[in-house]
Amino acid sequence: MANRKSSTEASTEQLKADLRHLSQTIEELVKATADDSRSNIKELRERAEQRLHDTRERLEARGEKLYGEARDSVREQVDACDKYVHENPWTSVGIGAAVGIVIGMLIGRR
Known part of the structure; x- marks a missing residue:
């Protein structure tokens, strides 16, 4: 569990750094536009597009990873619950009745 947490924190820090770099590049592009130096604008635009592309890919990969981890975790919990119910059927019936x-x-109090 601690490993997942540190992995998540590292991914969050990486994402923050990516977004910081992207915003810096966009700021440079805006400043370069004021100079109206065509070669400078083209270079900065290409850098901004590349960083945007890289950031988008990282976000998509992180989203897919989080989805996979959540799916696996839920599957493990469902399997554990199923195993418990099969091993302790009467206890499970009692818990269900109590709930x-x-x-x-x-509901009756309303």
């Missing part, structure tokens, strides 16, 4: 009674009491 049903509590919900019924809460």
Whole structure:
């Protein structure tokens, strides 16, 4: 769990750095536009486009990774719950009945 957390923090820091670099490049592009130096504008524009592309790819990869981790975690929890219910059927029935009674009491109070 600690490994996932440090991985998430590292990814967050990388994303912040990417966004910082992208915003700096865009600021440079805006400043260069004021000079109206055609070669300078073209170079900065290409750098901005490349950084935007790189940042987009990283965001997509991070989103896919987070989705996969969440899916795996939920699958593990479902498997553990299923295993528990199969190993302890009467306990599971008792828990379900208790939850049903509590919900019924809460609904009945309204």
